[in-house]
Amino acid sequence: MSIQTLRVHTAPEYTVTIGPGLLKECGPRLREAVPLCHMAVVTDSTVAPLYLETVKTSLQEAGYQVSAYIFPAGEAHKNLDTLSSILEFLAEEHLTRTDCVAALGGGVTGDMAGLAAALYLRGIKYVQLPTTLLSAVDSSVGGKTAIDLSAGKNLAGAFLQPAAVLCDTDCLETLPSAVFADGAAEAIKTAVLADPGLFNSLEDGMIPALDPAALIAGCVSYKAGVVERDEKEQGERKLLNLGHTVGHAIEKCSNFTIPHGHAVAAGLAIIARASKRLGWTLEDGINAWTADRICSTLSLTGLPISTEYSAGALAQAALSDKKRAGDSITIVVPRTIGDCVLKKIHVTELEAIIRTGLEV
Secondary structure, eight states: OOOEEEOOOOEEEEEEEEETTHHHHHHHTTTTTSSSSSEEEEEETTTTIIHHHHHHHHHHHHHHEEEEEEEESSSSSSSSHHHHHHHHHHHHHOTTTTEEEEESSSSHHHHHHHHHHHHHHGGEEEEEESHHHHHHIIISSSSSSEEEEEEEEEEEEEOOOOSSSEEEEEGGGGGOOOHHHHHHHHHHHHHHHHOHHHHHHHHOOOOOGGOHHHHHHHHHHHHHHHHHHHHOSSGGGGGGTTTTTHHHHHHHHTTTOOOOHHHHHHHHHHHHHHHHTTTOOOOOOGGGHHHHHHHHHHHHHHHSSSOSEEEEEEHHHHOOTTEETTTTEEEEEETTTTEEEEEEEEGGGGGHHHHHHHHH
8 A cells, every 4th residue: 555645735834644554664754844852752541552662663763762651541531630741741851842742642642742732832843643543534634732621622722733644544453443433423524524526435334445545635635725724713624613513512411421523423413404404405406315315324334323412401512612702603514515614603593403403
């Protein structure tokens, strides 16, 4: 399988490299983007036994000084306490402004390691080494870093673009099916936003059978374009939140026991059904079946299309969503596959919209 590279034209620019065996080669592959320095690898208790030694060995053989911080895995640990511990670790290891943080893991690790890099010494470099499909197709690219607060998800964060991203497709072979499905949810979301052809390839639910490098490259290419045009999420980038307003509310209501991808899948299904029933979906020809196609694809992929939480509970949880502005909140509406729009609503309308989409 060949190695694919994509360039993200932000300031600064960086390269996303996708293919097999990249963690074993991460040391020499990072040399161009990150000159030899002290590389602090941040990872979690699930990923560390699988890949930490491989990464440390490659970095050390390339000439980097390497240290590692391991935190307990899970969204429940994506908080101020863990962030504080990472920052204290960076200080104890005497990292300087010429050093670098490496985020080795999934979306939680990337978010927290990136935010630590953004805060430490007012900002040092970091690189993304995603090990899950979700982080490869979505969260490792774009420069969003954040932690959760008790009021809601990703409420404290910063924008900091990585210096480089290495997506080792071999890592996908170790993923449990439920974790793989989390990433598939973000891939389906991307296809609904941007690419009817990509959606067609996902519609039978056989995502594990696809070429992972091609799938990741397709998703990253679309997201990179959006980020280049709207890095700080002032307009178009808000479209990437398709399914996330309700999805984040589901996560919060479950006290983060429902993983992000599963919650986003349910949120996407709910807003798709609501859009159909409220007449927001285009109704010409095959477009009339947009909501049904989205829900079917999610179900065939092993993802939920409903939730046990009430419309009232979800709307209340969404009131702390970062997409809220005063008394309004912006939701993403799928009109058809490849055509989604932003819709600004009053917060009092949200509960009724969610209720409309809850019934399967």
